[in-house]
Amino acid sequence: MSAPLLQVTNLHAQYGPTKVLHGIAFEVKQGGITTILGANGAGKTTTLRAMCGMVKTQGEVRLEGQRIDGKATEDIVRLGVAHVPDGRGTFLNLTVEENLRLGAYTRKDRQQVQQDFERMYGYFPRLKERLRQQAGTLSGGEQQMLAVSRALMLRPKLLLLDEPSFGLAPRIVQEIFEIFGEISRTEGTSMLLVEQNASLALKLADHAYLLETGRVVISGSAESIRNDEAVRRSYLGY
Numbered sequence: 001m002s003a004p005l006l007q008v009t010n011l012h013a014q015y016g017p018t019k020v021l022h023g024i025a026f027e028v029k030q031g032g033i034t035t036i037l038g039a040n041g042a043g044k045t046t047t048l049r050a051m052c053g054m055v056k057t058q059g060e061v062r063l064e065g066q067r068i069d070g071k072a073t074e075d076i077v078r079l080g081v082a083h084v085p086d087g088r089g090t091f092l093n094l095t096v097e098e099n100l101r102l103g104a105y106t107r108k109d110r111q112q113v114q115q116d117f118e119r120m121y122g123y124f125p126r127l128k129e130r131l132r133q134q135a136g137t138l139s140g141g142e143q144q145m146l147a148v149s150r151a152l153m154l155r156p157k158l159l160l161l162d163e164p165s166f167g168l169a170p171r172i173v174q175e176i177f178e179i180f181g182e183i184s185r186t187e188g189t190s191m192l193l194v195e196q197n198a199s200l201a202l203k204l205a206d207h208a209y210l211l212e213t214g215r216v217v218i219s220g221s222a223e224s225i226r227n228d229e230a231v232r233r234s235y236l237g238y
């Protein structure tokens with residue numbers, strides 16, 4: 001079995017004096033989709049922010065075996081980690097095209113960057129129609145598509161997705177999650193997905209962890225977590 005792409009061991013994180021993560025461990029396999037589930041305030045967003053150097057941590061975060069904890073966000077991005085933050089994180093006063101170009105700012109392979117624009121329009125044709133529109137004028141679903149595309153323009157090894165379903169109509173969520181599956185299958189991009197919508201996340205992911213107040217309380221294959229009595233009762237509602 002190949003070594004995991006991302007391996008996190010004994011990770012602690014805090015905001016000032018407030019400790020939020022208490023020694024969590026998890027991994028994302030090469031080409032795999034891992035989801036971290038949990039209620040409001042469990043520490044999911046903090047976990048993603050810790051992967052890209054945006055919060056003070058202790059413990060180890062390894063990407064392809066190399067320590068990335070303690071590195072600056074920009075260096076982590078250059079190593080191939082792209083973050084789609086909660087609240088989407090598009091530049092609202094820039095156009096769709098400008099946002100996508102920014103996503104590729106670390107890349108030198110201009111011709112391939114150009115091809116990647118087309119690749120994104122293939123996934124999300126609506127973005128092509130709105131190329132010159134300011135991101136702030138897009139619908140919520142289109143902004144999420146743009147945020148994901150912008151992250152993919154980096155050609156990341158690991159895509160960090162923070163609540164991509166948040167505030168979107170079920171039909172749009174369905175569409176976006178199908179594209180995540182397609183990107184994973186066709187491009188082998190590994191993903192770490194944080195979601196409150198557990199049932200949706202467990203359909204997409206192959207592995208899952210349940211976080212409660214900064215601790216991993218259950219982990220396993222997505223299928224086993226889906227069948228876990230406690231998860232079903234508390235997070236799946238059946």
Ligand code: ATP
Nearest residue numbers: 015018020038039040041042043044045046047196
């Ligand atoms: P949600 O779905 O509500 O975003 P979450 O599981 O993503 O929840 P986090 O956002 O990681 O949880 O928050 C975990 C804890 O850290 C919460 O108690 C929150 O109040 C606290 N917290 C988050 N951001 C900060 C901050 N910048 N400063 C201080 N405390 C924070």
